[in-house]
Structure formats: C-alpha cells, structure tokens
Amino acid sequence: MSPHIKLAVIPGDGIGPEVVAEAVKVLEAATAADDVTFDATWFSLGAGRFLETGDVLTDDDLAAIAGHDAILLGAVGGVPGDPRLANANIERGLLLKLRFSLDHYVNLRPSVLFPGVPSPLASPGNVDFVVVREGTEGPYVGNGGAIRQGTANEVANEVSVNTAFGVERVVRYAFAQAQNRPRRHLTLVHKTNVLVFAGSLWQRIVIAVAAEYPDVSVDYLHVDAATIFLVSNPSRFDVIVTDNLFGDILTDLAAAISGGIGLAASGNINPDGRFPSMFEPVHGSAPDIAGKQLADPTAAILSVALLLEHLGLTDAAARVTAAVTADIVARAALGTPRSTSAVGDAIVTRLTD
Amino acid sequence: MSPHIKLAVIPGDGIGPEVVAEAVKVLEAATAADDVTFDATWFSLGAGRFLETGDVLTDDDLAAIAGHDAILLGAVGGVPGDPRLANANIERGLLLKLRFSLDHYVNLRPSVLFPGVPSPLASPGNVDFVVVREGTEGPYVGNGGAIRQGTANEVANEVSVNTAFGVERVVRYAFAQAQNRPRRHLTLVHKTNVLVFAGSLWQRIVIAVAAEYPDVSVDYLHVDAATIFLVSNPSRFDVIVTDNLFGDILTDLAAAISGGIGLAASGNINPDGRFPSMFEPVHGSAPDIAGKQLADPTAAILSVALLLEHLGLTDAAARVTAAVTADIVARAALGTPRSTSAVGDAIVTRLTD
Ligand SMILES: CC(C)[C@H](C(=O)O)[C@@H](O)C(=O)O
Ligand SMILES: CC(C)[C@H](C(=O)O)[C@@H](O)C(=O)O
Numbered sequence: 001m002s003p004h005i006k007l008a009v010i011p012g013d014g015i016g017p018e019v020v021a022e023a024v025k026v027l028e029a030a031t032a033a034d035d036v037t038f039d040a041t042w043f044s045l046g047a048g049r050f051l052e053t054g055d056v057l058t059d060d061d062l063a064a065i066a067g068h069d070a071i072l073l074g075a076v077g078g079v080p081g082d083p084r085l086a087n088a089n090i091e092r093g094l095l096l097k098l099r100f101s102l103d104h105y106v107n108l109r110p111s112v113l114f115p116g117v118p119s120p121l122a123s124p125g126n127v128d129f130v131v132v133r134e135g136t137e138g139p140y141v142g143n144g145g146a147i148r149q150g151t152a153n154e155v156a157n158e159v160s161v162n163t164a165f166g167v168e169r170v171v172r173y174a175f176a177q178a179q180n181r182p183r184r185h186l187t188l189v190h191k192t193n194v195l196v197f198a199g200s201l202w203q204r205i206v207i208a209v210a211a212e213y214p215d216v217s218v219d220y221l222h223v224d225a226a227t228i229f230l231v232s233n234p235s236r237f238d239v240i241v242t243d244n245l246f247g248d249i250l251t252d253l254a255a256a257i258s259g260g261i262g263l264a265a266s267g268n269i270n271p272d273g274r275f276p277s278m279f280e281p282v283h284g285s286a287p288d289i290a291g292k293q294l295a296d297p298t299a300a301i302l303s304v305a306l307l308l309e310h311l312g313l314t315d316a317a318a319r320v321t322a323a324v325t326a327d328i329v330a331r332a333a334l335g336t337p338r339s340t341s342a343v344g345d346a347i348v349t350r351l352t353d
Numbered sequence: 354m355s356p357h358i359k360l361a362v363i364p365g366d367g368i369g370p371e372v373v374a375e376a377v378k379v380l381e382a383a384t385a386a387d388d389v390t391f392d393a394t395w396f397s398l399g400a401g402r403f404l405e406t407g408d409v410l411t412d413d414d415l416a417a418i419a420g421h422d423a424i425l426l427g428a429v430g431g432v433p434g435d436p437r438l439a440n441a442n443i444e445r446g447l448l449l450k451l452r453f454s455l456d457h458y459v460n461l462r463p464s465v466l467f468p469g470v471p472s473p474l475a476s477p478g479n480v481d482f483v484v485v486r487e488g489t490e491g492p493y494v495g496n497g498g499a500i501r502q503g504t505a506n507e508v509a510n511e512v513s514v515n516t517a518f519g520v521e522r523v524v525r526y527a528f529a530q531a532q533n534r535p536r537r538h539l540t541l542v543h544k545t546n547v548l549v550f551a552g553s554l555w556q557r558i559v560i561a562v563a564a565e566y567p568d569v570s571v572d573y574l575h576v577d578a579a580t581i582f583l584v585s586n587p588s589r590f591d592v593i594v595t596d597n598l599f600g601d602i603l604t605d606l607a608a609a610i611s612g613g614i615g616l617a618a619s620g621n622i623n624p625d626g627r628f629p630s631m632f633e634p635v636h637g638s639a640p641d642i643a644g645k646q647l648a649d650p651t652a653a654i655l656s657v658a659l660l661l662e663h664l665g666l667t668d669a670a671a672r673v674t675a676a677v678t679a680d681i682v683a684r685a686a687l688g689t690p691r692s693t694s695a696v697g698d699a700i701v702t703r704l705t706d
Contacts, residue, residue, distance in 0.1 A: 091546040120584045122475040139492075139513070144550040150557070154517035156550040160492070164507035191598070193444040197497035197509040204503070224605035231473045231584060231609045245544070249602060252577035256584045 133247025
C-alpha cells in the first residue's frame with residue numbers, strides 16, 4: 001500500500017503563491033520515484049481573502065486544515081499601511097492562530113551558509129546551526145490589554161506566559177536535535193538577569209534535561225550577547241533553544257548573516273503528531289515585488305525539505321537539499337538573476353535528471 | 354563663580370575600576386582649562402561589596418548618589434556562576450534599581466563606526482545613528498511572578514508595562530534628537546503585529562508627535578526586520594526609538610557592527626533634571642580579564658563625553674570626542690595592543706598638548 005499524504009497548501013498573499021508553486025513542483029519531482037502520493041488541498045487564506053470575504057480564518061477553515069497530514073504555507077499579509085487592513089491583524093489571526101491551534105510548539109529554523117552564498121559578514125566562518133524557537137508561549141500568547149486607551153493615562157500591558165510543561169517539551173526536542181548533530185552543543189538564549197521568573201524556569205529546565213544528555217555540552221547567553229556572537233562568531237552555535245520572541249528576533253538575524261531571508265526555511269512542528277505540522281519560508285509576502293516572478297523560491301523549497309524530513313521521507317528530503325545546494329553553488333556563475341519559476345525549474349531538473 | 358559639579362563615581366566590579374580610572378583622568382584633563390571643578394565621591398558598589406557586606410544598594414546609598422549632579426559607572430557583576438552570588442541579582446538590584454529610581458527614562462546609545470575601526474560587516478557603509486531606548490518601562494519593570502515553582506505545573510509570567518506618559522516622553526526626546534541631526538530621520542522599532550496593545554500605544558504616540566516635527570521623516574520596523582537592516586544596511590538608520598528590551602538587544606548588535614562593545618558608550622538620562630543622569634560603557638565587568646590592564650577604556654571615556662554634553666559642557670565634550678577619534682585612527686598604525694592606562698594616557702596627551 002503506497003502512503004497517501006494529505007497536504008494542505010496555503011499560498012497566501014504577495015509572493016506567496018509564486019514561491020509555493022515552485023515548492024509544490026519540487027515536492028512532486030522529489031517524490032515521483034517514491035512509493036508515495038501527495039493529495040493537495042489549496043486554501044485561499046490571507047489578506048486577499050479577508051478583503052473579499054471579511055474572514056481571516058474560520059473555524060471551518062481550521063478544522064479542514066487540521067484534517068491534513070502536513071501544511072505548506074507561502075506568506076501572508078497585505079500591503080503595509082493598507083487602510084482596509086487596519087483592523088485585521090492577519091499575522092495574529094491567521095499565522096499565529098494556526099501555530100497556536102495546531103500546537104506547533106517547535107519552530108525549527110536552520111541557518112546554513114551555503115557554499116558561494118555571500119554573507120554581509122566579512123568572515124562568517126562555518127555557519128551551520130539550528131534555532132529551536134518555542135512556538136506556543138512567551139510574549140506571543142496574546143495575553144495583553146490596555147486601559148484608558150487613547151488618553152494620556154493609557155496603560156498597555158503584554159504578558160509573557162511560560163509554563164514548565166511548555167518549556168520542558170521544547171527543551172527536550174532541542175536536546176534530541178543536539179544529540180544527533182556532530183558537535184552536540186546546545187545554547188540556551190534568554191534574559192535571565194532581567195526576566196527573572198521566566199528566565200529561572202528556562203534555566204532550571206535546561207539544567208535538569210541536560211543531566212539526561214551527558215554527551216551534549218550546554219552554555220547560556222543573554223539575548224543581547226547572542227546577537228553579538230551571531231555577527232562576530234556565528235560558528236560557535238550549533239543548537240540554540242530560546243523563547244518565542246527571542247527566537248523571532250534571532251532567526252531573522254541568523255537568516256541575514258547566512259545569505260538573507262530568501263534562503264531561510266522553517267518548520268512549525270507539532271512533534272506529538274496530534275496536529276499537522278506547517279512548513280513555511282521565514283520571509284514575508286513582499287507585496288512590492290509580487291506577481292513579477294522576482295521572488296526567490298529557495299526558502300519555500302527548503303521548507304519542502306523540512307516537510308519531507310518531518311514525514312519520514314528522509315531520502316527525498318536529502319535529494320531536495322542536495323539539489324538546492326547544487327543550484328545555489330551554480331548561481332554564482334550565472335550573470336543575471338533568474339525568474340521565480342526558472343529557479344524552481346532548475347532545481348526540478350537536478351532532481352529528475 | 355565657577356561651577357562646581359558633584360560627581361558620583363561607581364567603579365563597580367571586574368574591569369570597571371580600571372576603565373573608570375582612565376575615564377576620570379580624561380574628564381579632568383578635558384575640563385582643566387574650563388571654569389569648572391569636579392568633586393568626585395566614590396561609591397563601592399557591586400558584586401564585591403555584596404560579598405563583603407551582603408548589601409547591593411541600600412536606601413542610604415541611593416539617597417547619597419541622588420544628591421550628586423551626575424554619575425559615572427564602570428561595570429557591575431561578579432564572575433558568572435559564582436555560587437555566592439546565586440541569590441543576588443546585582444543587575445536588577447543595582448543597575449536597574451538606579452535607572453528606575455533615578456527615572457532614567459532615556460537610555461541614549463550612539464553607534465558610530467569610527468574611521469579605521471574594523472567592523473564584522475564586509476561593507477558597513479557609514480554607520481552613524483543613535484538608539485533612544487526607553488529606560489523605565491516595558492518588560493524591565495520587574496512585574497513578574499511564578500506559581501508552583503519547581504513543579505511540573507509551574508507557570509512563570511513577565512509583564513511588560515507601557516504607559517502613554519512613559520512612551521510619550523521618550524518619543525518626544527527622540528524626535529528632538531532627530532530634529533538636531535543632519536538627516537532628521539526617526540525609526541520606531543517594535544513588534545506591533547504581535548504585541549498589539551503595547552505596539553499600538555507606541556505607534557499612535559509616534560504618529561501624534563510626528564505631527565509636531567514636520568522636518569523629521571519617520572518609518573517603522575518590526576524588531577526582527579530591524580536586526581536584518583542592522584547587518585545589511587546600517588546606514589539607513591539615524592535615530593531609532595524603541596522599548597527597553599528591544600533597545601537592549603538592538604544596542605548590543607549595534608555595538609558589535611560598529612567595532613565592538615569596547616567602544617560603545619551610553620547615557621542613562623533623566624532629561625527633567627530632577628535626578629542625576631548616569632553614564633556608563635555598554636560592556637559588562639568582564640571578570641576574566643579584570644586587573645590585567647587589558648580592557649579598552651574607550652567606551653568609558655566616550656561615556657564621559659556624553660556626560661559633559663549632558664552637563665552643558667559641550668566644548669569639553671567635543672574635545673573628548675575629537676581626542677578619542679584621533680586616538681582610534683592612530684590605533685590602526687600601532688602594532689601591539691596598549692594597556693588600559695596607556696589608552697587613557699594617550700587620550701589625555703591629545704587633550705593637553
Ligand atoms: C509575521 C509574524 C507574526 C511572525 C512572527 O513574529 O513569528 C514572523 O516574524 C515569523 O518569524 O514567522
Ligand atoms: C546588565 C543588564 C541588566 C543591562 C540591561 O539589560 O539593560 C545591560 O545588558 C545593558 O544593556 O545595560
């Protein structure tokens with residue numbers, strides 16, 4: 001019996017549909033020879049859908065998506081400052097709602113500086129680390145509020161919520177990742193000297209779980225110091241585990257030093273398998289270049305590699321990564337930039353030749 | 354009548370005393386010709402004092418410090434992991450207590466890449482911006498707590514508190530800074546798409562105050578995107594205004610790209626003048642190199658320039674900056690690193706020659 005995988009595809013807004021089209025082409029090419037079929041359902045969600053219908057993500061949408069085995073997402077969000085979107089927070093109402101509802105407690109973001117890719121750093125060294133960002137807690141929980149809004153006496157609060165349950169499960173995942181990497185090193189990033197309660201919880205749990213992983217070396221950095229090392233000595237990092245907000249900040253910086261967000265893939269993972277995991281490029285919808293075939297689909301295609309890996313299709317995942325790596329190396333020799341679909345086609349050719 | 358300035362000096366721990374010694378030498382040399390005298394009171398505070406007496410900062414200490422016109426601080430904090438300091442949070446109990454008690458609502462952190470200084474960036478361009486970091490609100494307020502600590506059901510919260518009063522005063526300060534700079538550009542950095550209540554407050558206040566500064570152009574960046582621009586195009590920044598935690602993170606990154614925290618100065622400013630402002634290098638106490646005359650006192654000396662500027666001694670401030678700039682340019686020609694005091698002496702020589 002050949003495995004039949006139900007894939008939810010959310011192309012989204014801006015460049016999302018263009019990069020997703022290439023990612024799906026690559027997904028099909030990479031698994032054509034395998035005993036597996038993908039059955040894709042396309043969901044029209046994002047700023048465009050909101051402007052048409054007034055809906056961001058209905059309960060029916062969510063239930064339908066949850067019935068799939070995995071999700072591939074392009075990018076969501078309209079033109080910044082569009083007054084028709086002023087009261088719709090697409091990010092919170094769609095992207096974060098999916099991450100929270102589907103219990104994506106691991107936000108996995110690898111940073112690799114591929115051969116030949118220019119870095120803004122003068123001497124980047126060997127950049128090859130992965131950030132395990134917590135995905136369902138911290139300052140992202142939506143536990144904020146304001147009183148006397150719009151007056152001189154307004155007070156606006158945001159609460160970061162951190163639980164032993166939530167921290168322990170993501171820390172365990174990070175240790176398991178570190179255990180399987182050649183360098184076996186894990187860095188906790190937080191701000192324990194200021195956020196003393198949340199910081200203490202993270203620190204105690206890392207210390208406790210570390211005892212079960214004697215082969216993994218562990219260190220700690222304050223988030224401010226971590227940004228310094230990311231530009232002065234990124235090769236010191238192997239696995240970083242950190243909270244939702246610090247992870248958001250560090251992974252954009254990490255993407256920047258390893259060739260830009262055009263190359264940065266991510267997985268929003270529910271390791272329990274109770275809900276489908278969601279794979280997406282780290283970049284946004286970039287409405288300014290949408291529809292022009294200018295976007296680089298590489299990040300979306302590398303997200304397909306993470307998706308395949310997650311589904312246990314490790315050979316296909318490795319083939320995608322190898323094809324992308326070869327394509328990236330070949331890019332330096334090309335004089336002119338290629339269209340979005342030309343990049344996808346080139347990678348498909350490498351997979352099928 | 355010659356102005357008589359009462360200066361509180363807090364050398365602190367680690368390399369603090371060494372860099373402060375040079376900073377005070379430079380302060381005296383820079384103002385020797387002026388009609389002004391400095392009367393310094395030295396306060397023994399920090400991890401060392403805590404280990405001797407059990408006190409971090411007493412009410413008497415605070416009252417005595419508050420009676421001065423300005424504060425010069427080196428660095429505080431003991432050896433990381435020292436078990437005797439496990440229950441003393443020197444950062445919160447001393448540094449943050451001073452900033453909050455003395456209402457240092459502006460944390461001013463200029464980033465300038467001086468000529469000849471190596472940056473980790475391949476093409477840094479013209480780096481010359483200033484971060485106006487809020488200093489008395491946000492996630493730094495110490496409004497956190499935990500229940501069921503140490504159990505599997507622990508919940509640890511941290512509350513970011515933001516007020517119209519607190520945001521407006523720092524935003525006004527930032528606009529006034531931008532108005533006086535050649536490029537007159539201000540960037541608000543926040544995370545409005547996730548921290549919607551705090552973000553909305555910041556955004557509304559920036560828009561409102563912007564109306565009073567028609568000459569200042571304004572833009573907005575999410576904190577994650579700001580880190581990308583800091584490494585890919587730092588010359589786009591002129592004045593950044595941001596909250597306490599984002600400012601902490603961005604200014605370490607900013608220091609890293611502009612030559613390292615050995616050069617980064619800061620002012621914790623109470624613009625109202627109700628309390629003394631405090632000037633300190635951004636770097637920490639670096640206990641590993643303490644007492645060896647290895648620390649670079651430049652950041653402490655540049656903090657003296659900010660102190661002089663704040664006291665209205667603008668000519669003396671300009672002389673210090675010029676002497677430091679000349680010294681930094683001359684460094685490249687030196688084969689070997691100089692001792693802490695040799696750097697201070699060289700700058701004093703430039704001031705007195
Ligand atoms: C769009 C936004 C809500 C999101 C986040 O903050 O997590 C994005 O920056 C990301 O990193 O995926
Ligand atoms: C030591 C620490 C509390 C402090 C801060 O977080 O503000 C430091 O990092 C700084 O930037 O001055």
